[in-house]
Amino acid sequence: MVFTRSMTLDDEEFRNAALAAEPLSARTTYESELLEKLKANDADAFDRFVDSYSGDVFSLLYRLTENADDAAELTQETFLNAFRSIGRFRGESGLKTWLFRIAVNESRNRFRWWKRRKRERTISLDAAIGDSEMTLSDVIADRGSSPEDEVLSRERRAALNSALLDLPISFREAVVLVDIEGLSYEETALALDVGIGTVKSRISRGREELRRRLRDS
Amino acid sequence: MxxxxxxxxxxxxxxxxxxxxxxxxxxxxxxxxxxxxxxxxxxxxxxxxxxRLGRPSIPPAVAESVKFALRERTSEGRPSIFSTSVSDWIPMRLMPLGIGVAASLVIGISFLSMMFAGARSAGEIISSDRGRDTRIMLTPGNAEGLSDISPTEYARSRMSVAGESPSINPNGAIVALTRSLVGSRMRDDEVVVVANVLSNGLASVTEVVEGNSDAKTMADLERALQADGSNTPFVPAVLDNRGDNVRVVLKFKTVNVSTRTGSKR
Incomplete structure (x- = not known):
């Protein structure tokens, strides 16, 4: 009998495969043109910049902070920081990866800020976000309503969320970037400002910790 | 293996x-x-x-707010120095008010004097009253000219809210303190204290929510709140028609204002 490695492609993988198949030159041209206009302080380009990346940045920050108000505020800080630093950006990575790097730093600063004040944070999925009437449940349920998502039971989702929240922050950052945001190991290394070996180690240990916590829960 | x-x-x-x-x-x-x-x-x-865990969507209002903030920082379409984004920016960072706090007074100290001098006449205090929050922007330009306004005039100008939110004394020690903080470029992000404002316009700190690493700044603040005579930090209760003892959250915040050539922070 010949053993073959089974392989399944879910929607996310198809999406990533499609993105990977997109001609690199086309994406590079789009980003290069946008970058040029951003450096020229073009107001419309900044609108496009926000349209293109604010959803990804918010999603990342929400997963890192588990607090929608913090994520909203840090999203703004991330873009303002990017605005201030865009002149120094030389395109060493994609714009999104660069923004993620800024966002990760913003979230680390916020984490230290809270730690310094020893604040306890309670999170309710029914809590309103800012002045809006939306709740965290609305926000999370809004995306990715593919049939596969519906298969993921409420209990499993809650257990995963809770286990993620419990992970040491360095593991959580790596797992969120790779498994939820879909970055490659190389992009994750750039976003976290660490080597590829460190990313591999954090992913392995992070997932192992998640499985352990899920088994114990 | x-x-x-x-x-x-x-x-x-x-x-x-x-x-x-x-x-x-x-x-x-x-x-x-x-x-x-x-x-x-x-x-x-x-x-x-x-x-499959799902990626939360950004609320449309948040994306719009980010766009607005960025648009203001680009060279085109910046409406004014005290734009909505600045006033939005302050409440976003308001500490959660403690139970029993009657009012909060946010004093933003802007570090941009030259443009301001052209934009606002000396002696003007920019204040915005909404509910129980009062935001007062003090810059080198207007702080220098505050003595042109009498405590009575200033209190009268904010009569509708002064009952809950004490008016600072334009000639008082808090204004003088902010002037010195502007000069020294207050380094830390913010100072937040809870204080009781008494009927005679004096105040005392009851809780330091967010201190400043420079002990002198905190000592100066305490002194300013207890300066008596004509330098009391707040106007007497009778001018505000407020109660004898009002608790406020005082927040000193460096507010950074964009220039035409870029942004300062």
Whole structure:
């Protein structure tokens, strides 16, 4: 009998495969043109910049902070920081990866800020976000309503969320970037400002910790 | 190699991040070991479930707010120095008010004097009253000219809210303090204290929510709140028609205002 490695492609993988198949030159041209206009302080380009990346940045920050108000505020800080630093950006990575790097730093600063004040944070999925009437449940349920998502039971989702929240922050950052945001190991290394070996180690240990916590829960 | 050693590589295996040699080694082992296949399935399930966890959407208002803030910082379309974004920016950072706090007074100290001098006449205090929050922007330009306004005039100008939110004394010690803070470029992000404002316009700190690393700044603040005579930090209660003892949250915040050539922070 010949053993073959089974392989399944879910929607996310198809999406990533499609993105990977997109001609690199086309994406590079789009980003290069946008970058040029951003450096020229073009107001419309900044609108496009926000349209293109604010959803990804918010999603990342929400997963890192588990607090929608913090994520909203840090999203703004991330873009303002990017605005201030865009002149120094030389395109060493994609714009999104660069923004993620800024966002990760913003979230680390916020984490230290809270730690310094020893604040306890309670999170309710029914809590309103800012002045809006939306709740965290609305926000999370809004995306990715593919049939596969519906298969993921409420209990499993809650257990995963809770286990993620419990992970040491360095593991959580790596797992969120790779498994939820879909970055490659190389992009994750750039976003976290660490080597590829460190990313591999954090992913392995992070997932192992998640499985352990899920088994114990 | 033992199962436990190989299992530590499963995560990289399913991501295709192992070398060809390691992949072949694992493939060989997996074809013989049902326990490891089970373990590998669990690892795959975890990764798959993480991807299905969902990515929260950004609320449209947040994206719009980011765009607005950026638009203001680009050279075009910046409406004014005290724009909505600045006033929005302050409440975003308002500390949650404690129970029993009657009002909050946010004093933003702007570090941009030259443009301001052209934009606002000396002696003007920009205040915005909404509910129980009062925001007062003090810059070198207007702080210098505050003595042109009498405590009575200033209190009268904010009569509708002064009952709950005490008026600072334009000739008082808080204004003088902000002037010195502007000069010294207050380094820390913010200072937040809870204070009781008494009927005679004096105040005392009851709680330091957010201190300043410079002990002198905190000592200066306490002194300013207790300066008597004509320098009391707040106007007497009778001018505000407020109660004898009003609790406020005082927040000193450096407000950074964009210039036409870029932004300052």
């Amino acid at each position: 033992k199962c436990v050693d190989l299992r530590s590589k499963f995560s990289l295996y399913i991501d295709g991040a192992l070398s060809d040699l390691e992949m072949a080694l694992l493939d060989g082992h997996l074809s013989d070991c049902p326990l490891c296949r089970e373990e590998l399935d669990e690892e795959r399930r975890l990764r798959s479930d993480l991807r």
